[in-house]
Amino acid sequence: MAKMAASMVDSGEDAFRKIFKFYRRRNPPPDLTGVTDFSGGEPGDRVSGNDVEASRVGLKPVREWRAFGLQGYPGFIFISNPFLRGCQAFWVRQCLKTYPQKPNICNLDMHMNPSETQDIWGQSRWNFIFLTYKENRNTHTLLEKLRWVTLGYHYNWDSKTYSSSSHTPFPSDLHSLSSRVSAACGFPGFQSEAAILNFYRPDSCLGIHVDESELDHTRPLLSFSFGQSAIFLLGGRRRQDPPTAMYMHSGDVMVMSGQSRLLYHAVPCILPAAAGRSALEAEGPVPDPDPDRDLRDGALPEPVSQEDWTVCRRYIQTSRVNVTVRQVLEPGQSLPETRACSPQGTAAAAADRRSEKRKRSSGSTDSVHTSHT
Ligand code: OGA
Ligand code: MN
Numbered sequence: 435m436a437k438m439a440a441s442m443v444d445s446g447e448d449a450f451r452k453i454f455k456f457y458r459r460r461n462p463p464p465d466l467t468g469v470t471d472f473s474g475g476e477p478g479d480r481v482s483g484n485d486v487e488a489s490r491v492g493l494k495p496v497r498e499w500r501a502f503g504l505q506g507y508p509g510f511i512f513i514s515n516p517f518l519r520g521c522q523a524f525w526v527r528q529c530l531k532t533y534p535q536k537p538n539i540c541n542l543d544m545h546m547n548p549s550e551t552q553d554i555w556g557q558s559r560w561n562f563i564f565l566t567y568k569e570n571r572n573t574h575t576l577l578e579k580l581r582w583v584t585l586g587y588h589y590n591w592d593s594k595t596y597s598s599s600s601h602t603p604f605p606s607d608l609h610s611l612s613s614r615v616s617a618a619c620g621f622p623g624f625q626s627e628a629a630i631l632n633f634y635r636p637d638s639c640l641g642i643h644v645d646e647s648e649l650d651h652t653r654p655l656l657s658f659s660f661g662q663s664a665i666f667l668l669g670g671r672r673r674q675d676p677p678t679a680m681y682m683h684s685g686d687v688m689v690m691s692g693q694s695r696l697l698y699h700a701v702p703c704i705l706p707a708a709a710g711r712s713a714l715e716a717e718g719p720v721p722d723p724d725p726d727r728d729l730r731d732g733a734l735p736e737p738v739s740q741e742d743w744t745v746c747r748r749y750i751q752t753s754r755v756n757v758t759v760r761q762v763l764e765p766g767q768s769l770p771e772t773r774a775c776s777p778q779g780t781a782a783a784a785a786d787r788r789s790e791k792r793k794r795s796s797g798s799t800d801s802v803h804t805s806h807t
Contacts, residue, residue, distance in 0.1 A: 448673045448674060449673075449674050449675065449676040449677075450642050450667065450669045450673050450674075450675065450676065450677050450698055450700070451642065451673070453667060453676060453677055453679070454641075454642055454667060454677075454700055454702045455702075456702075457665050457667070457679060457702035457703055458639060458702040458703055466665075468679060469665060469679045469680060469681055470504075470678065470679065470680040470681070471680070471681045472500070472502050472512045472514045472680065472681070472686070473514050473515070473681070473683055473686075475500075475502060475514075477499075477500040477501055477502055477514070478501065478502060478503055480501040480502075480503060480511055480619070481496055481499050481501045481511075481513070481618040481619055482496055482497075482618060483496035483614065483617055483618035484496070484614075485497070486733060487614055488516075488614055488618070489518065489733050489734060490610065490733050490734070490735070491607070491610050491611040491614055491735065492517050492518050492521025492522070492524055492525065492611075492721075492734060492735045493516050493517060493518065493521075493611075493614060493615075494516050494517070494518050496618050498516075499513050499516040499618070500513065500514040500515075500516070501513045501514075501516075501619075502514070504668070504678065504680075506678075507668060507678070507693075507694045507697070508692055508693045508694060509654075509689075509690065509691040509692025509693045509694040509695060510668065510688070510689070510690055510691075510694035510697075511619050511688070511689040511691070512680070512686065512687075512688055512689075513615070513686065513687040513688070513689070514683075514685075514686055515683065515684065515685030515686055515687075516615075516685070516687060517685045518721055518734070519717055519721065520717060520718060520719060520720050520721035521721055521734065521735055522660055522684060522685050522714055522717065523714075523717070523718065523719035523738045523743055523746065524719075524735035524736065524737075524738055525611070525658065525660060525735075525757075526660045526661065526714075526746045526749075526750060526755065527719075527738045527742050527743070527746055528605070528607065528608070529583075529631055529660065529755045529757060530555065530577065530745070530746055530749060530755070531555040531742060531745075532605070533583050533585060533605060533608075533631060534554045534555070534580060534583050534631075535552075535553075535554075535555075536548060536551075536552055537602040538583055538584065538585050538588075538602060539583070539584050539588045539600075540554070540580055540581075540582060540583040540584075541579075541580065541581040541582050541583075542554070542576060542579060542580065551576070554576040554577055554580060555577065555745070557575065557576050558575035558576050558577035558578070558745075559577075559741075559745045561575045562575070562577070562744065562745040562748045562749065563741065563744055563745060577745075577749065578635070578749075580633045581632070581633055581638075581802045582630060582631060582632055582633065582802060583630075583631040583633075584628070584629070584630055584631075585602070585604055585605060585608070585628065585629040585630075585631070586601065586602070586603075586604035586626065586627050586628040586629060586762075587600065587601050587627055587628040587762050587769070588600040588601065588602070588628070589628060589630055589647065590772075593772070594647050595647055595772065596628060596647060596648070596762050596769055597769055597770065597771060597772040598768065598769040598770070598771045599771045599772060600772075604626050604627060604628075604629070607735070608626060608629065608757070608759065609625075609626040609759075611658075612624060612626045612656050612759040613626065615656055615687055615689065616653075616654055616656060616689070619654065619689050619691065621653065621654050621691065623765075624653060624654070624761055625653075625761045625763070625765075626759045626760075626761065627760065627761050627762040627763060628648070628759075628760045628762050629757055629758060629759045629760065630757075630758050630760075631755060631756070631757050632755070632756045632757075632758075632802045633753060633754075633755055633802065634662070634664065634701070634704050634753060634754040634755070634756070634802055635704075635752065635753055636662070636704055636706060636752055636753075637704075638704060638754075638801065638802050639700070639701055639702050639703060639704075639801055639802070640700055640701040640801060640802055641700055641801055642667075642669070642673070642698055642699070642700040643698065643699070643700065644696055644697065644698055644699075645690075645696075645758070645760065646696055647762075648760050648761065648762045648763075649762060649763055649764065649767060649769070650761055650762065650763055650764040650767070651695050651696060652695075652764075653691075653760075653761035654689045654690060654691035654695065654761075655689070655690040655691070655695060655758060655759075655760055656687065656688070656689055656758065656759045656760075657687065657688040657689075657690070657756060657757070657758045657759075658686075658687055658756065658757045658758075658759075659682045659683070659684060659685070659686045659687075659688075659754065659755070659756050660684050660685065660714065660750065660754070660755045660756075660757075661684055661712070661714065661749070661750035661753050661754040661755050662684075662704050662705065662706060662707060662712065662750065662752065662753060662754040663681055663682060663683045663684070663704070663705040663707065663712075663754070664681075664682045664701050664703065664704050664705060664754055664756075665679055665680070665681060665682070665701065665702055665703055665705065666679070666680050666681075666682045666688070666699065666700075666701055667679055667699060667700045667701070667702060668680065668694075668697060668698075668699050669697055669698035669699060669700075670697060670698065671696065671697060671698070672698075673698060675698070677698070677699070677700070681705070682701075682756075683713070684712065684713060684714040684750075685714070701756075704753075704754050706752070707751075712750065712751070714750060715747050715750065715751065718743070719737065719738040719739075719740070719742075719743040719746075720737065721734050721737070
């Protein structure tokens, strides 16, 4: 990998783009031997925190987390699946059933009326429960058409800004999870003010970008991954800097803070689970009863019903969900109020512009949202 990266830098301007294309390639499939896999490595001593608080959001005691740094990337922390067995199911269910609900905003709102996108889960779940899932069937449920959801301050893909006029309450459970993780990584008092959920189908990717729309860059950016695995490319401050490739598996958490907060990054491809069931499918929705855990009743996230789990399990058989949580403002700071407009009006225009952009770029690219690129 180091050799490949070096030869690419020599040959041209944008080393990141070349490596992105290398991992995006289908035929022949790319050589993955240089991809860092934290799930097997030796963790460092980077996190500390309160174990009972962690269990309330479905996380293992902090002292059991396997947290890694990456040489050359100060402030980047990779926590290899810190979730208690059975507890990821709760977060997958929230991402598929709860967070896409109004008043949150999703890609389907760009072209559909709020009444049509009111109950994405309810309109889709029977297909997952009763129909045999076929990759090639030509009608897709709304759940399968979901590409992104925004929470809190709703990111405006067009202007790449947040605004005080487009804000809805941030889910308190996701804030609890985020504040636990950020506190354990040395950032107490994290305010979850915006989140973007990305929903990846097998051919999806996420283009090369920096998350710089937030006004406070001293706070970390948190990323939670569920379902299928993916490759994550972490670059430098400049597009010419060749990125490091790493696997993201279900349950993995990444923290981009300090000097790593504003680095270029991208997701060039989703990696289907090896033959058989993915680790998360095998895990199921029921928390492992562990007699050694000192937990009070009700200290775990609420259990997921078998019916909800059936829908989630079938969805993640082919898909990946990523949640990035951001603090937008410094304490006491406020956002400018941009021209208030209905999500419909501007959003439809923005979506049209985005599809234009997609046509101009590589035709086969199914990017979860192109405006990042
Ligand atoms: C983002 C992002 C990474 C991922 O939404 O800004 O970088 O793993 N997501 O999906
Ligand atoms: Mn990002």
